[in-house]
């Protein structure tokens with residue numbers, strides 16, 4: 612773990628470097644693109660990039676029009692790179708990926724919030740790499756439902772949109788976001804036929820009862836998969852960790868998520884929103900088949 616909290620993190624958050632970074636042959640092939648795996652120094656990047664043929668690309672960056680207090684992406688959006696969809700598709704092909712996760716900055720400065728650009732990237736990856744599945748971790752598009760529809764109707768495996776934290780902490784943690792709007796985005800994507808997924812962090816000051824209430828809200832709007840991990844402060848610029856949740860508490864959250872009706876739940880200290888994304892997708896796909904959905 613290389614982040615600002617590493618000096619005081621409890622034992623269960625310390626992993627050997629080899630386990631964290633793994634083989635990761637991917638880095639050379641993504642010149643000019645940002646993978647969230649590397650940018651955020653994700654603790655699972657060895658596993659995903661090395662073993663699961665999965666990588667997460669950050670689109671429409673490097674700057675963001677928001678400034679969430681947990682996030683290491685710099686504020687200040689830049690002009691869109693129209694060639695980015697093709698660049699990502701080529702990188703995914705060169706890496707031999709089987710499961711591609713596309714995430715993005717939030718682009719309140721663009722009329723459609725970047726929906727057209729994201730959908731174009733999904734389409735480019737699918738065209739270049741027809742055997743790969745694509746998951747998008749979408750921004751909230753400022754609540755624009757036509758933008759949600761535009762993306763949800765692209766050939767996606769999973770439409771992800773993260774709730775990130777409990778509603779009481781939104782103003783402090785995610786200024787510019789709105790809890791109700793986040794639920795509306797997820798509801799609309801599910802209505803448009805997408806399989807939806809969400810993720811949040813604990814350790815920002817939330818109570819367990821508030822996390823359980825969020826799980827219920829997510830189920831109410833049709834979310835099928837959830838991921839919950841420990842917030843780790845990327846640097847002194849971001850907010851400090853309020854609490855390190857113990858592994859046992861994550862096990863209890865995972866059990867609660869399954870009891871609430873999620874098809875897939877991943878809750879553990881190192882879990883991030885794209886954690887084992889391909890594996891979770893396969894479970895969602897099986898569940899959809901069993902329920903008779905296409």
Ligand code: SF4
Nearest residue numbers: 675677679682684717
């Ligand atoms: S909107 Fe997303 S990328 Fe932008 S600052 Fe917030 S978490 Fe980071």
